[in-house]
Amino acid sequence: xxxxxxxxxxxxxxxxxxxxxxxxxxxxxxxxxxxxxxxxxxxxxxxxxxxxxxxxxxxxxxxxxxxxxxxxxxxxxxxxxxxxxxxxxxxxxxxxxxxxxxxxxxxxxxxxxxxxxxxxxxxxxxxxxxxxxxxxxxxxxxxxxxxxxxxxxxxxxxxxxxxxxxxxxxxxxxxxxxxxxx
Amino acid sequence: xxxxxxxxxxxxxxxxxxxxxxxxxxxxxxxxxxxxxxxxxxxxxxxxxxxxxxxxxx
Numbered sequence: 001x002x003x004x005x006x007x008x009x010x011x012x013x014x015x016x017x018x019x020x021x022x023x024x025x026x027x028x029x030x031x032x033x034x035x036x037x038x039x040x041x042x043x044x045x046x047x048x049x050x051x052x053x054x055x056x057x058x059x060x061x062x063x064x065x066x067x068x069x070x071x072x073x074x075x076x077x078x079x080x081x082x083x084x085x086x087x088x089x090x091x092x093x094x095x096x097x098x099x100x101x102x103x104x105x106x107x108x109x110x111x112x113x114x115x116x117x118x119x120x121x122x123x124x125x126x127x128x129x130x131x132x133x134x135x136x137x138x139x140x141x142x143x144x145x146x147x148x149x150x151x152x153x154x155x156x157x158x159x160x161x162x163x164x165x166x167x168x169x170x171x172x173x174x175x176x177x178x179x180x181x182x
Numbered sequence: 183x184x185x186x187x188x189x190x191x192x193x194x195x196x197x198x199x200x201x202x203x204x205x206x207x208x209x210x211x212x213x214x215x216x217x218x219x220x221x222x223x224x225x226x227x228x229x230x231x232x233x234x235x236x237x238x239x240x
Contacts, residue, residue, distance in 0.1 A: 013219050014211035021210055035222060042226045103202045122200035123207035147190060153199050154191040 009041060012055050015124070019059055022119045023066050025108055033069070037062040056126065060134045063116065106156035110149050117145035118153075 016037060020030035040061050041048075048057050107115065113135075120131040121142065128146075132139040153159070191199070 010220075010223060013215055014213065015207075017213070017215075018207045018210035022207070031216065031218070035218065038219070038222055039226070100202065100206060104206055107203065107206075118199075118203060119207065123203040125204075150191050150196045150199050154195050159191065159195045159198065 008054055009038060009058075012058050013038070015055060016058055016062055019116075019119060019124075020062060020066070022107075022115055023063070023112065033062060033066055036065050036069075040065065053130065055124070056130050056134055059120070059124075063134060103153075103157065106153055109156065110152055114145045114149035114152070117142050118149040121146050122150075 013034065016034045017030060020033040020037075021027060024030045024033060037058060041058055044061075048054065107118075110118070116135060117131060120126040120134060121128060126134065128139050128142050131146075132142045135142065
């Protein structure tokens with residue numbers, strides 16, 4: 001019994017949008033990218049090995065599309081309007097030390113290659129091997145990108161000591177007061 | 183390596199970073215799908231495009 005591939009595709013659109021956002025940092029560009037990815041996936045669905053990881057397969061298509069579009073649009077100014085952090089609820093994270101918006105702002109500053117590596121491994125739970133395959137690089141490269149991404153985030157967010165606590169409180173207070181004005 | 187060597191963050195810090203990223207990611211992934219995507223899939227399904235599989239269900 002064949003499962004309609006579009007049914008399974010649908011399940012991954014949310015994750016594709018999130019991955020696209022993390023690459024493009026722009027919601028409009030991200031959704032264009034997802035659209036293109038879905039069309040390509042549909043056309044090439046026969047090359048998908050049933051039973052293998054469809055999300056990884058789709059992420060690979062999305063990623064390749066992103067880099068080829070970007071090469072074409074090289075002249076355009078990269079529009080990173082911070083929508084990655086803006087798209088998220090601005091409420092502070094009460095169960096941790098980090099404020100989500102600050103966190104995503106810091107994340108936005110990482111190089112493309114580090115963002116994608118950390119998203120795949122840290123957020124999506126890909127193994128280093130799966131992430132390496134998705135990005136077309138060696139496993140060691142992924143490991144080092146993930147390591148550098150975490151180190152840089154820790155740096156940016158000053159996660160080395162209890163400073164982060166104070167910072168979060170201060171920023172949270174700022175956001176709350178800003179919201180009540182708006 | 184020409185980069186200055188950053189210290190590897192504590193496992194605890196790495197975990198916290200991943201946890202936050204996962205939360206952000208899940209939050210984005212769970213946003214309601216814009217109509218353009220459901221429409222797109224319908225369109226793709228309708229157009230077939232896969233000659234080897236006749237649409238015997240509709």
